[in-house]
Amino acid sequence: MAKGKITTAFFCQECGHESSKWLGQCPACKKWNTFVEEKVTPASKSVSMHIGGAVKPVGINEISMKEEERIMTGIAELDRVLGGGIMKGSLTLVGGDPGIGKSTLLLQVCRQLANAGRRVLYISGEESLKQIKLRAVRIGDFKENMLLLCETDLDVIEDAITKAKPEAVVIDSIQTMYQETVSSAAGSVSQVREATNVFLRIAKGSGIAIFIVGHVTKEGTVAGPRVLEHMVDTVLYFEGDRYASYRLLRGVKNRFGSTNEIGVFEMRKEGLIEVENPSEYMLSGKPAGASGSVVVCAIEGTRPILIEIQALVCRTNFGIPRRQTTGTDFNRINLLMAVLEKRLGLQIGDCDAYVNIAGGMKLNEPALDLGIVMAIISSFKNKVIDDKTLVFGEVGLSGEVRAVSMSQQRVQEAKKLGFNTVILPRVCVDGLENIDGINIIGVSGIGEVMDLV
DSSP: OOTTOOEEEEEETTTOOEESSOOSBOTTTOOBSOEEEEEEOOOOOOOOOOSSSOOSOOOGGGSOOOOOOEEOOSOHHHHHHHTSSEETTOEEEEEEOTTSSHHHHHHHHHHHHHHTTOOEEEEESSSOHHHHHHHHHHHOOOOTTEEEEEOOBHHHHHHHHHHHOOSEEEEEOGGGOBOTTSOSOTTSHHHHHHHHHHHHHHHHHHOOEEEEEEOBOTTSSBSSOTHHHHHSSEEEEEESOTTSSEEEEEEEEETTSOSSOEEEEEEETTEEEEOSOHHHHHHTTOOTTOTTEEEEEEEETTEEEEEEEEEEEEEOSSSSOOEEEESSOHHHHHHHHHHHHHHSOOOOTTEEEEEEEGGGOOOOOGGGHHHHHHHHHHHHHTOOOOTTEEEOOEEOTTSBEEOOSOHHHHHHHHHHTTOOEEEEEHHHHTTOOOOTTOEEEEESBHHHHHHHO
């Protein structure tokens, strides 16, 4: 290709796969009708991003290990998901549905950092300065260390960051940024990839922590090329119904910490407020003395969370029974009902079944199996399970109740919230330390569970 010659190529809008011709189906992600034509130019010489001046290979034992200083945001739930605070020189991508609270949370982070004496730059390509000010007034007072910029040109943004020398930068959002040398519209695969490259170079070269807001597709994944998630250090997803009050911040990629942690927030008029005890929050409003209601304990990262499972089983009025689930795997429910019918002889094949994870949570942990089984039996038999009973365990196809991890933490969480009975796999009982004031019942099969109900 001649120097400076502009040609065209076709890019998949879902994963960023490049092709010289238009294709109906992407060979990489198998999506249909996602290829768009964009102008491409020869890549310019890349800029070195090495930190500390090392330009030759060094032995792994020659590298000195010292604990990296982290910047605490003052928001404990966010610090937990990040692995203990913001790592200097890190590039973090925050995705989520429109209106879920991405910009609000990052504006709160900027307020905390600015009030702690750190210089922060908030760059918006979607809102005016007055719009950002209106949200900021609702959140609280800001110190002078908080700087605002409304710009979408990457060259201008890079120059502003160099002059301001902030410790943290927020980009809202990556899909609005553009580079003049790239001949395609803002938000296209080429522009998103180039913008991410620019911010990656700034973060690693200057040691500035950069947060990037990313739009999501209707499937819930970050819009643009998949390479965007590979390039950044941390990927955080905001989950939850935008019409509900709570939000979950989940880390799906983290080079500096665990990818299993979650943060729980509640949306109020003054912004996102941390939920320090998610179990108590999730169980609020649980009906007393209702059949088909069971409390289970799920593990999110290192945190046990108590969740209510509701089941409703009734005779069908149609030829084919209807099954519906909310918050858990539909096929798993069908499998567990087949186990109940085969191993216990329950005549539920001609029954409608509805299973709901209360509070809008989405969980697929195997430890929920025993709770789902008990909720279905309770609803079918119309027998009430004691409100102070907690259940967890995995159920196999033979009807056996199998062990799950972190049993001790689950039992301790149950005692902390006032539960007096825990039903769990028998193989987990021996590994428990003595916990006074709580009755431990071990079961090895669903036949014993039937007797308990």
